[in-house]
Amino acid sequence: MDFVLSQFLGFGGAFVALIADPWTYVYMIGSMFLGITFGALPGLTATLAVTILTGFFGNKIPLDYSLIALLGAYVGAIYGGSYPSILLNIPGTAASAATALDGHPLAKAGRGGEALGLTTTASFIGTLIGTFALLIFVGALLLISKNIASPEKALLALFGILLSGALMSEDLVIKGWIAGLIGLAMAMVGLDPLLSEPRFTFGWSYMMSGFQVVPVLMGAFAIPQIIAGMRHVKAGTLLQLSDRILPHFPTIRRYMPAIARSGVIGTGIGALPGVGEDVAGWVSYGVGKTVSKEGDKFGKGSVEGLLSSETANNACIGGALIPLLVLGIPGSPPAAALMGAFMINNVIPGPTLDPAIILRVVAILVLASFTMFLMGLFTARVFIRILRIPQTVFLPVVLILTTIGSFSVGGGINDLYLMLGVGFVAYFMNMLAFPIAPLVIGVILGGMFDEMFRRSLFLSDGDLMVFASRPGAAVLLALNAALIASQLPPVKRAFGRLRKRAA
Amino acid sequence: MKVFLAAFAGAAALIVGAGSVATAQDYPFRDITNVVVWGAGGGTDIINRMIMAEMEEHLPVSINVINQTGGVAGSNGMVYVMNQPDDGYTLAGISESNVTAAVQGGWDQKFDYWYPFVVGGSPDLISVPANSPYGSLKELIDAAKANPGSIPAAASGAGSIHHLNLLALQKGAGAEFKFVPYQGSAAGQEAAMAGEVALVVTSLAEQAALITGGELKPIAMLTAESAEIAGVTVPSAFDTYDGLTTYLPLKQAIGFAVRDTAPDSVKEALTKAFDAAMAGEAVAEWAKANHYDIGGQSGDEAKALFARLESNFAYTLQELGVATIDPATLGIEKP
Numbered sequence: 001m002d003f004v005l006s007q008f009l010g011f012g013g014a015f016v017a018l019i020a021d022p023w024t025y026v027y028m029i030g031s032m033f034l035g036i037t038f039g040a041l042p043g044l045t046a047t048l049a050v051t052i053l054t055g056f057f058g059n060k061i062p063l064d065y066s067l068i069a070l071l072g073a074y075v076g077a078i079y080g081g082s083y084p085s086i087l088l089n090i091p092g093t094a095a096s097a098a099t100a101l102d103g104h105p106l107a108k109a110g111r112g113g114e115a116l117g118l119t120t121t122a123s124f125i126g127t128l129i130g131t132f133a134l135l136i137f138v139g140a141l142l143l144i145s146k147n148i149a150s151p152e153k154a155l156l157a158l159f160g161i162l163l164s165g166a167l168m169s170e171d172l173v174i175k176g177w178i179a180g181l182i183g184l185a186m187a188m189v190g191l192d193p194l195l196s197e198p199r200f201t202f203g204w205s206y207m208m209s210g211f212q213v214v215p216v217l218m219g220a221f222a223i224p225q226i227i228a229g230m231r232h233v234k235a236g237t238l239l240q241l242s243d244r245i246l247p248h249f250p251t252i253r254r255y256m257p258a259i260a261r262s263g264v265i266g267t268g269i270g271a272l273p274g275v276g277e278d279v280a281g282w283v284s285y286g287v288g289k290t291v292s293k294e295g296d297k298f299g300k301g302s303v304e305g306l307l308s309s310e311t312a313n314n315a316c317i318g319g320a321l322i323p324l325l326v327l328g329i330p331g332s333p334p335a336a337a338l339m340g341a342f343m344i345n346n347v348i349p350g351p352t353l354d355p356a357i358i359l360r361v362v363a364i365l366v367l368a369s370f371t372m373f374l375m376g377l378f379t380a381r382v383f384i385r386i387l388r389i390p391q392t393v394f395l396p397v398v399l400i401l402t403t404i405g406s407f408s409v410g411g412g413i414n415d416l417y418l419m420l421g422v423g424f425v426a427y428f429m430n431m432l433a434f435p436i437a438p439l440v441i442g443v444i445l446g447g448m449f450d451e452m453f454r455r456s457l458f459l460s461d462g463d464l465m466v467f468a469s470r471p472g473a474a475v476l477l478a479l480n481a482a483l484i485a486s487q488l489p490p491v492k493r494a495f496g497r498l499r500k501r502a503a
Numbered sequence: 504m505k506v507f508l509a510a511f512a513g514a515a516a517l518i519v520g521a522g523s524v525a526t527a528q529d530y531p532f533r534d535i536t537n538v539v540v541w542g543a544g545g546g547t548d549i550i551n552r553m554i555m556a557e558m559e560e561h562l563p564v565s566i567n568v569i570n571q572t573g574g575v576a577g578s579n580g581m582v583y584v585m586n587q588p589d590d591g592y593t594l595a596g597i598s599e600s601n602v603t604a605a606v607q608g609g610w611d612q613k614f615d616y617w618y619p620f621v622v623g624g625s626p627d628l629i630s631v632p633a634n635s636p637y638g639s640l641k642e643l644i645d646a647a648k649a650n651p652g653s654i655p656a657a658a659s660g661a662g663s664i665h666h667l668n669l670l671a672l673q674k675g676a677g678a679e680f681k682f683v684p685y686q687g688s689a690a691g692q693e694a695a696m697a698g699e700v701a702l703v704v705t706s707l708a709e710q711a712a713l714i715t716g717g718e719l720k721p722i723a724m725l726t727a728e729s730a731e732i733a734g735v736t737v738p739s740a741f742d743t744y745d746g747l748t749t750y751l752p753l754k755q756a757i758g759f760a761v762r763d764t765a766p767d768s769v770k771e772a773l774t775k776a777f778d779a780a781m782a783g784e785a786v787a788e789w790a791k792a793n794h795y796d797i798g799g800q801s802g803d804e805a806k807a808l809f810a811r812l813e814s815n816f817a818y819t820l821q822e823l824g825v826a827t828i829d830p831a832t833l834g835i836e837k838p
Contacts, residue, residue, distance in 0.1 A: 051543040051570065060556065149697040191575065194684050196607070196661045196825050205609055209573040273693055327696075328712040329689050337543040344552050346792040351716020412579070451686065459655055459683060459699065 007135050007359075014356070014363040024068055024367070031069040032371050035076020036379055039092050042084055042398065043218045043405015046077035046093055046277070050337040054344070063345040068364050070341055074334050075368040078277055078313055079123040079376060083383050086115045086306075088398065090222045094213060094444060095277035095316075097221070097437060098285040098309035101168075105301035113384050117247040118303060119310040120376035122259060126311035127369035129263030130270060130318020135362050138322055141271040145323045145331070148272055150459065151467050154452035155476035156272070157445040160279050161438065162483050163286040167299075168435035173487045176438045179429065183442015184449070186211050193451035194458065206414045215406040215419040216443045220436045222402040223423020228430070229395045245380050251303065258288060258304045259311050266312030270319025276332030277313040277320075278444055284312030318365060324349050325358050530591055530769045535566045537759060539596030540580025542572045545687075546625070546708065550757045551596035553789055554622050557780035562772075568596070577601045578609025585612070589762040591769030599624070599756040602813040603662055605833050606826040613833050614813045617760035618770055619805040620777050621798035623790060624755025625708035626726040627668040628737060630719040632695050635702075640723040640743050643702060647678035656680035657691035657700040662820045665691075667753055668725050669704045670819065672740065675747035695719060706755060707732070707794045726752045732794070753815070756798060756808055774801050814838045 018024055031053060038049040053073050057066040081092035086103030099119065106115040133141060161184060165176030189200045190210025201207035252259075262284040269280040288308035289298040298305040320331030321338075328350030330336035342349050347357065386394065406419045426436045460466035467473050485491050537555050541547040548570060555566040571580035580595060581604060587593035595617065602614050629640065637643040647654050658665040661684050673679055680702070685691035688705040695703040696718050703710075703719070707730060713719045715733040723740035724730050727748075730737045741747050761773060780786060781799045790797050800808055815838050817830035 047543075054543060054552075146696055149694060149699040193660075193686055196684075198608070198827065203608075205575060205578060208575045208607075208609065209579065212573070273689075327716070327718065329693055340543050340545070340549050340552070343549045343793065344556075346789055348712050348793065350712025351718065352712050412583075455683060455685075459681075 004136055010355070010359045011135055011362050011366075014359040015366060018068075018360070018363045018367055023065060027065050027068040028072045028364075028367060028371050029375070031072035032076040032368065032375055035073035036080035036083075036372075036375065038073070039077035039080020039096075040083040040383065041405060042090050042092055042222055042402045043214050044092075044408060045214065046074055046081075046095070046334045047337055048408060049073040049077045050334045050341075054337055054341040057341075063342070063347060064360065066341055066345075067361065068367075070338055071361065071364045072368050072371065074338070075123075075127055075314070075317060075365065075372055076375075077334075078317060079120070079372055081313075082119040082123070082310055083116070083380075086119065087112060087383065087386055088225065090225050090398065090402075091217065093277075094217055094440070095281055095313040096309070097217070097278065097440065098281040099306060099313075100221070101285070101299050101309075101437075102302045102305035105299075106303070106306065109301055111301070113245045113380070114247065115306060116380035116384060117245040117377065118251070118306060120245075120373060120380060121247050121252055122262075122307045122310040123314040123376070124369050124373040125259050126263050126266060126314030127317060127365060127372070129260070129311070130267045130315035131362055131365040131369070132318070133267045133271075133315075134318040134321055134325075134358070134365070138326060141268065141319065141322050142326055144268065145271045145273055145329075146327070148472060149470070150452040151456040151470055151473040152476060153272075153275075154449055154456055155467060155473055155480060156275070156279075157449035157452065159476060159480050159483070160282060160445045161442050161449070162480060164282050164441040165435070165438040166483060166487060167282075167286050167289055168437045170433050170435065175434050179434050179436060180438035180442045183439040183444075184446040186216070186439075186443050187446025188450060193447065194454055206412075210447065211418060211443060212415055213440075213444050214408070215415040216422050217440055218402045218406045219419040219422030220426045220440050222398065223420065224427040224430050224436070226395045226399050226402075227423075227427050229391050245377055245384070255304055255307050258292065258307055261291075262288065262308045262311035263315040266315030267319035269312070270316035270331050271322045273323050273329045273331055275448075276334070277316045278441075280316040280319075281309035281313040282441060285309045314369075321361060321365075325353055325361065326351065328353075530766070530772050531562055531564045533592065534564050535562075535592050535594060537566055537568045537594040537596050538571045538580050538584050539568060540571060540577030540601060541596070541598065543570050546706075546755075547596055547598040547757050549793075550622050550795075551759055554759070554777075554780060554786065557783055557785055558776040560783075561776040561779040566594075574604070575607045575609030576604035578604040581612075582610055584762070585610070585616075589764045591761050591765045591773065594759050594761050594773075596759045598758075599664055599754075599809070599812050599816075602809060603816050603820055603826075606817045606820055606828045606830050606835075607662075608827040611833075613835060614809050615806060616763060617809070618763045618765065619756075619758060619760040619801070619809055620773070621756045621758040621800040621805045621808060622781070622786075623795045623798040624757050625706035625793075625795045626724060626728075626730065626752070626754060627665060627704055627706050628710065628721055628724045628730070629672070629702055629704055629740070630692075630695065630710055630714065630721045631702050632698055633718055633720050634698075635720060637701070637722065640738075640740055643722065644676045644678045644744070647680055651679040652681050654680050654702070655683050655700040657683050657685055657694050657703040659688050659691055659705065660684045660686065661823060661825055662816065664753065664755055665704045665706070667816065667819055668751070671750035671753055672704070672725065672747065675750050676740075676744040677746070692719065711794045726754070754796075756805075756812060758798065758805070770802070777801055811838070 035049050038044040053069050081096035082099045084090045084092040085096045085100035086107050089100050089104040091097040103115050161180045165180040166173050169176035192199050265284040266280040285308045289295045292304050320335045323329045323331045324335045330339050406415050456466050539548050539551050552568050571583045573579040584593050584595040631637050658669045688709040691703050694700050714721050721737040724737050729739050817835045820826040
């Protein structure tokens with residue numbers, strides 16, 4: 001209890017010092033705007049926003065100020081990714097891929113303004129939940145992240161792929177899993193993570209670094225959207241929009257349990273080293289679909305589905321900072337870029353870090369979430385007008401932005417061919433009602449699954465029991481098994497009968 | 504973003520330049536771009552951002568640092584710099600691990616393609632989990648000798664500097680561990696903390712925070728000198744096993760490079776700024792806080808250092824069977 005009290009007192013002091021300094025607002029508002037813009041442009045990621053600002057400020061301004069800029073951009077970019085997800089059905093960052101599932105149907109129903117307002121609120125509360133955990137539950141979350149080893153990570157990655165496959169299928173779950181397996185196969189291309197042997201590279205050095213996530217993401221989501229949009233242009237029709245963006249308070253209150261649940265899930269996933277916002281959104285969405293009363297409406301414009309993914313990806317930020325600040329191990333890719341900013345300034349994140357810096361980080365995150373909320377309600381008003389631009393003008397612009405985004409990851413022109421290739425395949429998969437998201441998740445998590453699975457077996461000399469003998473692994477194994485079993489026809493029938501009897 | 508800025512700066516410089524053709528322009532006239540071939544937040548990235556900021560103080564222009572990652576052993580970034588003119592306005596931020604790019608098929612140049620500058624590196628050491636039963640290097644080696652190939656040892660990927668250090672330890676002490684590769688040092692250290700492996704070989708800079716926090720227990724430095732950290736003296740492994748001097752020390756060399764074909768005036772200007780920055784207080788302070796040893800080599804001295812590293816790495820990779828190109832065909836001599 002004393003610890004909690006002293007943490008709050010320390011936070012209060014840091015927060016007052018922060019808001020009393022006029023420079024704070026200059027850095028915060030500037031970086032927040034940059035972050036939201038990066039997030040909203042398809043393909044430009046939170047990691048890129050933080051990296052660029054690290055280069056820009058680096059050791060040129062004091063760490064206290066560069067932290068404001070970097071954290072502001074991080075929070076802004078994770079939030080900003082929801083704009084194109086909702087308005088265009090193209091996720092701005094991988095973190096908001098799950099947001100598109102319910103956000104876009106809402107926008108199509110003319111509730112785009114409401115959806116943007118809700119995600120703004122959800123991101124705001126999510127960031128606060130993650131930050132609160134960083135302040136208070138550091139110890140408990142650290143225990144989780146310290147005890148997670150290769151077998152758990154392998155099973156977690158597999159769970160993510162299976163889950164998105166099961167959630168995304170319109171007709172047959174097996175189609176989602178097929179897409180997931182294609183993604184998994186794509187993740188195998190490149191230098192093998194354990195022995196550095198080239199696999200499926202056909203002697204081409206570009207293939208050795210494997211398929212980058214951003215071009216695959218852009219190809220899978222943006223290209224089919226653009227082709228479909230251009231094929232079915234109806235001149236002169238505009239979406240009817242209600243202009244209300246400020247969310248109804250009763251709506252928020254009604255969904256408070258869902259928001260709280262998603263916040264906790266997001267924070268926990270963020271605390272796992274190397275697992276970031278993209279996974280958090282999916283897992284939270286999946287859990288939401290399973291436990292929610294309106295679970296069958298998920299994917300058709302459910303407010304709860306929207307809130308599940310958006311709260312979790314922002315809550316992930318606070319969680320990801322826990323292993324970074326306390327152990328010196330970044331919890332997500334943007335957190336890795338943040339680590340560089342610390343180290344350039346002679347501040348080594350880890351057990352030796354000055355506790356005052358953690359308190360300042362918490363204070364900055366709290367201020368960032370308020371800034372994001374206020375700016376978000378304003379920028380959403382501007383962004384929603386995008387829907388009024390005719391598609392024939394707008395979609396080519398999106399294609400250009402997408403191309404820039406894919407190019408920005410550094411693989412050169414080949415990444416653009418990859419984007420187009422994946423895009424055409426994805427378009428035809430869409431026509432055949434194969435969900436495309438599991439493919440992307442397969443590419444994102446496949447590398448991790450491959451590496452962790454094989455390392456586990458390597459360590460255990462090929463004994464499969466390694467996935468069942470550790471308590472954490474056993475729980476995850478059971479979850480995976482349950483997920484697969486729940487889709488087998490006999491099990492499904494048994495459940496159906498049970499449900500009928502209960503009703 | 505920065506690329507665009509640099510492009511704008513370049514365009515502006517061209518326009519200004521056209522106006523005053525008569526005056527010869529001394530290097531550097533416009534902003535320099537340093538392309539770091541490893542990711543943001545890693546050791547090479549941090550060192551480059553630090554040294555570039557210091558060198559800016561001694562140059563009339565700014566230096567922009569960008570990251571161009573991917574490929575094999577940083578080949579994407581190196582190929583990118585190769586495709587720019589060799590006028591000294593594009594540098595490459597590199598480390599010792601880039602010397603394997605050629606034998607792994609990432610590109611087709613021997614490392615003397617570069618004219619390197621070495622900022623420094625951090626010495627490697629062996630650490631065990633905080634609750635490990637092994638208290639000294641001797642106990643660990645004896646256990647490995649009793650059960651060859653059974654004690655799991657973490658180091659970053661096959662052919663990395665830390666893996667080579669582990670191999671050298673095995674040869675020098677006559678023991679055999681079960682090498683478990685990880686993607687990067689942080690992941691290996693994490694595995695040691697979680698108890699997945701019995702020991703980890705990475706650099707002091709990478710382990711410092713975990714050692715100070717009591718998460719890892721350091722047992723031996725893989726250099727001739729001992730080291731002081733968190734109030735404890737970590738003994739040199741050479742004190743216990745003198746056979747190690749044949750294979751060690753094998754140290755990181757992190758810095759940057761300009762193309763060897765760049766004009767001499769460029770090399771001189773860079774060397775002057777580099778030497779001035781390295782002599783400064785800020786670099787010394789940074790190195791001390793981050794547990795790095797200062798290098799400071801440039802020119803022929805740095806070239807010789809990288810040539811030794813290249814030959815050592817290349818033939819070790821060939822022995823391990825992971826080199827796709829025979830080092831001899833590239834003209835790399837045996838160590």
